[in-house]
Amino acid sequence: MNQRAAHLSNKIARKAQKAADIWAKNYWHHFPFGGSPRADRQAYLTLWEKAKAVSYPDIEAFETQKGFRIDPQWFHDLALHTQIVVKDSVLCYQHGRVLYAALREYAESRKKQWDQDKIPQGQRMLTILETGTARGFSAVCMARALADADMCGKIITLDLLPHDVRMYWNCIDDHEGTKTRAELLAPWKTLVDAYILFIENDSRIGIRRTATGRIHFAFLDGAHTYEDIMIEFDMVRQRQEEGDVIVFDDYNPVLFPGIIKGVDEGCTRWGYRKDVFGDRQGRSYVIACKNAVS
Ligand SMILES: C[S@@+](CC[C@H](N)C(=O)[O-])C[C@H]1O[C@@H](n2cnc3c(N)ncnc32)[C@H](O)[C@@H]1O
Known part of the structure; x- marks a missing residue:
């Protein structure tokens, strides 16, 4: 030609x-979540009170083991705006606590390594990748972890949902009219601006086209199919080194068999050790940590 x-x-x-x-x-x-508010303000507050009242001893034990616990009041307030929705399944947003504790622990281990290797302050920075931003809850929990750890870093988060298009989000804010995600997250703007980069794209395309360098920590929470998990896992693991982490939610054989198959297969094939734990309410999480390359 x-x-x-x-x-x-x-x-x-x-x-x-x-x-x-x-x-x-x-x-x-x-309007992927509907063309009008799904419930009134009081209905969302009632759902919130109910969700807050459930205790999660296994998550508490996880936090104790890691040595870090997210500020509960701040956490539930964020959840009210980004997790409390009208849906058939049970509301549970404990993954925010899991991510916070796991990322704080990871940040501390990195700091120790950087000290040992005498890495200059200006080069100490973490890159985090998330698939499945939704309303921004998990990304903001991870931003809080970085801020509390006094750590520089960037959280790159991908979703098909746009960041700057007004819509109803099936959340308490809907009674104030339509909002963009940026407006929904305005109360957390300082954290958002400091740490989060929102990318509107299919994760299969978006990760490949984003030159991130090393991905120290990832949360893969987008499409819950075997195929998507394998594609995302494969792209992330190529940018990870020994000790780097991938967190998975919804490790459930009945609801999400594709996640079980993808996580198990990926961990074996690419050399990750797997820490699986549940919250006794039917939800399980995986912390996958990359082994040394032999
Ligand atoms: C379980 S929700 C994520 C929840 C979010 N991490 C949180 O903690 O609030 C899954 C999200 O993945 C997004 N998603 C599904 N398939 C995707 C894909 N192929 N690429 C990017 N995002 C995707 C959906 O739009 C949805 O917002």
């Missing part, structure tokens, strides 16, 4: 890509 033909072909391909992009975004940009 001569250069003129190649240029023309590229122009057509880019136009087609733009059209496909608009088409693919259409669903996510037009």
Whole structure:
């Protein structure tokens, strides 16, 4: 193909890509959680009170083992706006506590290593990758962990949902009208601006096209299928080193058999040791830690 033909072909391909992009975004940009509030303010507050009243001894034990616990009042307040939704299944947002404690522990171990290796302060920084931003709850919990650890870092989080399009989010804020995710997260703006980079993209494409360097810590919580888990795990593990971590939620054989298969297969194939624990309410989490490459 001569250069003129190649240029023309590229122009057509880019136009087609733009059209496909608009088409693919259409669903996510037009009220994916419904065209009106799902419940009134009081209904969300009642759901919140009920969710807050449940105790989770296994999560507490996990926090004790790691040596870190997220500020409960701050945590529940964030959850009210980003986790309390009207849905058929039980509301549970304990993964925020798990992520916070696991990331704080990881940050401390990195600091020790950096001290040993005499790494200059300006080069001490963590890169975190998340798939499945949703309303931003887990990303903000991880941002809080970095801030409390006095750690520089960037949390790159991907979702098909846009950050700057107004919609109803099926949450308590809906009684104030439509909001963008940025507006929903305005009370946590300082943390958000300091640490979080929101990417609107399919994780399968987005991770590959984002040059992150080393991914120290990841939370893979996007599409819960075997295929997606394997693609994401594969892309992340190539950018990880010994001791780096991937957290998985919803490790449940009945509801999400694809996650079980993908996590088990990926850990064996790519050399991760797996710490699985449940919260006795039916939800299980996995902390996968990369072994030394032999
Ligand atoms: C379980 S929710 C994530 C919850 C969130 N981590 C939190 O703690 O609030 C899953 C999210 O993954 C997103 N998602 C599903 N498939 C995806 C894909 N292929 N790429 C990017 N995001 C995806 C959905 O839009 C949804 O917001």
